[in-house]
Amino acid sequence: MNNPVPVIDKRDFLKWFLETYQLKRRECAWLLNFLMSDDILMERVHFVEQAESCPKALMISANDVDQVPFAFHKNQHVTMDAEKSFHDIRLNRNEDIYIQLNFKDKQTVPQYMAVLEENPYLPVNKEEENLNSLLAEMVLEESLRVSRVKNLEKEIDQALVSGDETTFLNLAKKYSELKALEE
Numbered sequence: 001m002n003n004p005v006p007v008i009d010k011r012d013f014l015k016w017f018l019e020t021y022q023l024k025r026r027e028c029a030w031l032l033n034f035l036m037s038d039d040i041l042m043e044r045v046h047f048v049e050q051a052e053s054c055p056k057a058l059m060i061s062a063n064d065v066d067q068v069p070f071a072f073h074k075n076q077h078v079t080m081d082a083e084k085s086f087h088d089i090r091l092n093r094n095e096d097i098y099i100q101l102n103f104k105d106k107q108t109v110p111q112y113m114a115v116l117e118e119n120p121y122l123p124v125n126k127e128e129e130n131l132n133s134l135l136a137e138m139v140l141e142e143s144l145r146v147s148r149v150k151n152l153e154k155e156i157d158q159a160l161v162s163g164d165e166t167t168f169l170n171l172a173k174k175y176s177e178l179k180a181l182e183e
Helices: 007-020 026-036 039-044 082-091 110-115 126-162 165-182
Strands: 045-047 056-061 070-074 077-079 097-102
Touching (some): 026 039, 026 056, 026 082, 039 045, 070 082, 126 165
Antiparallel strands (some): 070 077
């Protein structure tokens, strides 16, 4: 993660969240309290959007939204059983945990925005991927053209040194064509 959120900030946010919102399932509150009680686990907690794309994710909803109360995603497996997620988290303390909290108007809540991190597992935008591919292709083509120009310059110099007028004229023509592509 680029800028990890300090454990104390994550813990303070979760305390505030649990005091402010009522969760659809009470097991979610004890699961979040369990995470808050362990600094090692809290270091591995990341608050993200679209957590279903992450390898290990908790999705927890407050009463004020119409979303699934609780879901635990792990490597394409999904369970609604909070106890299974608790055991998985407890037994696999070295794995990152991505949490998506669903509550009303969350994008306008400064406490939430302060701990929200960019989701590193979001699918790549196809348009952006195509643009990057095109730019990479253009850079490669320009690099190859510059290399050809340098090679032609060396061959032209060699033709001049050896006095080979025919080769010189052919290479000079190719050189002019490549240089015209610059413009």
